[in-house]
Amino acid sequence: MSKGQSGLGKSTLVNTLFKSQVSRKASSWNRDEKIPKTVEIKAIGHVIEEGGVKMKLTVIDTPGFGDQINNENCWEPIEKYINEQYEKFLKEEVNIARKKRIPDTRVHCCLYFISPTGHSLRPLDLEFMKHLSKVVNIIPVIAKADTMTLEEKSEFKQRVRKELEVNGIEFYPQKEFDEDLEDKTENDKIRQESMPFAVVGSDKEYQVNGKRVLGRKTPWGIIEVENLNHCEFALLRDFVIRTHLQDLKEVTHNIHYETYRAKRLNDNGGLPPGEGLLGTVLPPVPATPCPTAE
């Protein structure tokens, strides 16, 4: 799922990540399409293949997030959506006649795009991440990082990391879920040095030093997306796809989903949903559940 205000390059980045047009870009919108009045949830599914491995990728975009004058509680539709997916899975799981492979529509990863102001996080960013880091894996990403010089970038990252820590926001990979020492050291390094990743996305190719590279062409130079000296896109890609993809799914299933499930069963007196006392109707899916943890 990709979140953040419009124009931060979310669609371009997702396209670049998966090297295919999986996301419809806002610039190709019809001129009549305005910034939506409420936050919409748009899910588009694709099947992509590499090396014989097929993957069904669903990209959920949230146009309208953070664009209004009054953005209070604009995270509620998103929280509701995430919980609805958990609910769907739960219902399938407690069925008497279960499907062999339960269709998994749960959100495994949420890329949160931070605006590269160079100053600090915005109050909206803080509020959103506070609410949602408890229900989904959040990976903060600094968008359009070509607007910051190297010093500004490292200062900003430090500042963001500190703010997240001070406000108790646990982004993925969460410290408490590190399984062994090897994981811990690896994740510590990522948490304290690389994250949040400062990225630049592009789906256009240019010729640089005889090679064709993805990049952005400006009058003062070409920004190469996959050049580690220019931006950290390659790190993000490796992190999300090449090394931690399975872990993202596992943490979602073993931790976030289980937390949701435990709360739902608790609310229902230890019984699975659908079986109330004397066949009473179950309460509807709550919009903002508070997890029992912490």
Add this chain to the structure above:
Amino acid sequence: MSKQQPTQFVNPETPGYVGFANLPNQVHRKSVKKGFEFTLMVVGESGLGKSTLINSLFLTDLYPERIIPGAAEKIERTVQIEASTVEIEERGVKLRLTVVDTPGYGDAINCRDCFKTIISYIDEQFERYLHDESGLNRRHIVDNRVHCCFYFLSPFGHGLKPLDVAFMKAIHNKVNIVPVIAKADTLTLKERERLKKRILDEIEEHNIKIYHLPDAESDEDEDFKEQTRLLKASIPFSVVGSNQLIEAKGKKVRGRLYPWGVVEVENPEHNDFLKLRTMLITHMQDLQEVTQDLHYENFRSERLKRGGRKVESEDMNKDQILLEKEAELRRMQEMIARMQAQMQMQMQGGDGDGGALGHHV
């Protein structure tokens, strides 16, 4: 007309020459002596490079000890108005520049009341000027009216945001708006053109009145006309600000150093900084005139029209004031009575210097 006089006159020997052609020079000398004042307001979300741009424009450091608050602090903050004045001088011409900053704009989660503070500030300046102008001693009227407002648009969006539209519509009848696209080094040339066009379309669609540069007079030279045409075609200006000197192509330029190249602030192919500066300098006078002739007059007529209705409420206020004054009088009288009683006790007890107690009514 003797040769000893300074050669300010052209063709002094022409018959029929009176000499009032020298008026502009006199005006020029007096203006230079008086100095100029200009108030510029900058509005935009935090982190758009407003302060850096202002410092770059005027080659000064308006914010020497700046602490940038964190996000948690910003949740509590409301929009504030900070005015800093600096006197700069160039070749004997003095400019008293006031920059009005609006920290906190656009930061809150709910920005509904964002611009109330700003609008009341602008109105307050108009009100003060109106008051001074209607006063008895008009010798030293200080003009703190906002002559121009740079509205910073985010380069990250796809055009105007709802907040941008709402704000500009609220102030376009009060101040000259100059929209500026900030941090333009994040856009490629094509993206820049697209964004500018989109912004202009949306401005027209919402009937927002931004400041329009006046066309060059027909008697100006071609260069000036061409310059004006270029300026008009580049609105809104997309700018990059910086006061750091970077070494590029063998010389030191102001710019930003990236791993992929150097963005030069004063290079017209990189951004419109020079155009913005030129516009501001060559049209400072016009900006002041439009503020005086259009926005201020609007405000004044509205105010005086309202003034008729306001008298009624003032009458009622007068009654209220009378009542209040009477209550105060009663309180004072009670206080005097108490003090007199005290004095009497003292006089009975000790020396009689209680009589020297001065009553202040």
